[in-house]
Amino acid sequence: MTKKEQSALPPAGRPAPAPTPAQLFVAFATIAGCGFGGVLAWSRRIIVQQRGWLSPEEFNQQLALCQVLPGGNILNFAVMYGCRCAGLAGSLAAVLGLLGPPVALMIVAGMLYRGYGDVPALHGAFASLAAAAAGLLLATAAQMIVASVKDRLRIEHVVAALTFLAVGVLRWPQLSAIAVIAPLGIGLAWWRRR
């Protein structure tokens, strides 16, 4: 990282000045508030199209880094982009913007669920909501599987199947399962790209 990027103030003369922590907070809070069913599309729209803070290529590069790290992609994006713009204050502002409003909403939802979840009239609504959310997740899983086998079956798919067997069916503790399977997956990817 260069000195310029670490500076808390936007350097003068740059075409698009780096956003301040306050601007980062507002932008990421907007992303969180709009982000029904996926915040990724909204972060691209707000950061790239509306604010013009990053070019589409820069956004994709930054996101690729986030995908390899543990944790939510957008959360990692908020940390890394915030740091790039305004150091630690930028990271904190972006993360608080992204998580603050939805976490507050979750606490309110939790209170309502605790208070009214047992009302008989609502039992059916919650049960069918849960069933629909399961269908949504099944569709996501199916899309990922189809995308990964679109050319042909490869040895990588054994890694996916092993993960599913260990974590989904046998219910191994996930830390142990990943500690065993991740080196296998990464080793295979390395071997394939030698």
Added chain:
Amino acid sequence: MKDDSGIYLALIAIFATCSVIAVGGATSTVPEMHRQAVDVHHWLGDRTFSELFAIAQAAPGPNVVFVALLGHYIAGIPGALIAIVAMCVPSCTIAYGAARLVDRFRHARWRIVVQAGLVPITVGLVASSALILTRAADRGPATALITAASFALCYWTRVTPLVALALAAGLGLMGVV
């Protein structure tokens, strides 16, 4: 208060672990959260877990905020805050460190290899989450049909998943389930 501190420590341990194993995002850790909260600690039942997950899906914001709802159900407002902080601090610290090294990291060959190696694991974990939540939400033929219909709508059409969630909640209110 003595009882609560035990729960708080357990929440910290569980979510901090989930934070570092969240390969490909927070949804990947649903199997571990379910195993710990439902099977190991018996803080809530299968059904409640699936309903809380669904509520979080219906709300705006990144998927990771589900842990705040789960934490709230287990230990109130402190539980919600502890869960979300424990879930975020480890992975955010790693991301912050990576951001400091960003230029060395961006085009590194090992990053591409690690990323490619983790993709099939993410696929397996999301499929595991789907299996666990489908089982947990299953209360007979009506819910199975709703799951199937929601799958069809989300898989074969481009409408927002909120449509499936809203339709299902409406059917439930009308007493279908």
